[in-house]
Amino acid sequence: DTEVTQTPKHLVMGMTNKKSLKCEQHMGHRAMYWYKQKAKKPPELMFVYSYEKLSINESVPSRFSPECPNSSLLNLHLHALQPEDSALYLCASSQVGRATSYEQYFGPGTRLTVT
Amino acid sequence: GENVEQHPSTLSVQEGDSAVIKCTYSDSASNYFPWYKQELGKRPQLIIDIRSNVGEKKDQRIAVTLNKTAKHFSLHITETQPEDSAVYFCAASSPMNRDDKIIFGKGTRLHILP
DSSP states (O other), X not given: OOOEEEEOSEEEEOTTOEEEEEEEEOSOXXXXXXXXXXXXXXXXXXXXXXXTEEXXXXXXXXXXXXXXXXXXXEEEEEESOOGGGOEEEEEEEEOOOSSSOOOOEEOOOEEEEEO | OOOEEEEOSEEEEETTSOXXXXXXXXXXXXXXXXXXXXXXXXXXXXXXEEETTOSEEEETTEEEEEETTTTEEEEEXXXXXXXXXXXXXXXXXXXXXXXXXXXXXXXXXXXXXX
């Protein structure tokens, strides 16, 4: 299985709502990532988990809260978002390397609209 | 930190012709260079990658070249087909980066003209 899955595919939420995005992979990858992608832009890294521990937070506002319950699952909890947070949220996973890097496999993304 | 520049931002080529996309990077320690293709509304997918111990790599109609001295790498697509229309992102990663953080270029929108 070389697939990363994400749910939901689409999400519309108000600025006072709380919602969660979910990501799952069964490739045995120990690094998992959240990216935000705006239209016509490259993916923008938000968080990296390595061996289920948060290793990179790219100065993301606290209204985004990541969680890695186990080596296969990654969540992104959303609260009090702003309209400018509307974007495609991509999850990715990869093997972990010390002296080299490995391909990142992306999920299909969650299209988030904040109203 | 690493910075990746990608050119052109938009490229239109006639079907059957070749397309070339160029990228430069700033961190001489970078050693992994993937290329991702993203079709409209779809996820980015790796189409080819190259490591710094190799100067060129080819996979059917797609090839990537790397010049470590000049710190640039290029994607070459030959005999272009309509399904090659997409946005292409180059990227670079350095072992100095924490936990396989890759830096993306801004992307090239490739249009294949009939």
